[in-house]
Amino acid sequence: MFSKACEYGIRASIFIATKSSEGIRVGIKDVAKEIDSPEPFTAKIMQILTKSGIIESAKGVGGGFEVSANAVKSIKLIQIVDAIDGDTIYKGCGIGLKECSELKPCPVHNEFKKVRQLLLEMLTNTTLEQLASGVSTGDFFLKINDSKI
Secondary structure, X not given: OOOHHHHHHHHHHHHHHHHHHOOOOEOHHXXXXXXXXXXXXXXXXXXHHHHOOOOEEXXXXXXXXXXXXXXXXXXXHHHHHHHHHOOHHHXXXXXXXXXXXXOOOOOOHHXXXXXXXXXXXXXXXXXXXXXXXXXXXXXXXXXXXXXXX
C-alpha cells in the first residue's frame, strides 16, 4: 500500500523516536541496519524526513538523528506519509486510474473509498509517540529477531 521508501521512512521515524526517548541520537548506519534498508537509500529518506521537520539532524561528534520529546507527541503518521508519498494513497484510485470519481467510478471505487477513509483516519489519529512507545514496551516490533522465532 505504501511505497518502499515510505515503509522505510515510517520504520526509521519510529526507531529514531524510540531511541530519542532514551536520550540517544542514532547514526545513519544504525538506522539502515535497524530498518533493513540499504544505507544510501536510507540517507535519501532521512533527508526528506529532516527537510520536512519530522526528524532532527545534528552533525559532528555526538551527532545523529533524533526527535524531540515535544515533536514526538505531535507528529502524526500522516505527516510522514505525506512527506514521502504525498496524498495519493488516500485520495487516488484503488487500481491506479488517472480519472476515477463518483461520476465515473472504477470497478473498486465504492469499496476502496471506505478503505481510504479508514486509512486516512488511522494516519491522522496515530502519533509517532504511540508507535514508539509500543516498540519500547515490546507490544510492537520493527524487526523480527530470527533467534526468537
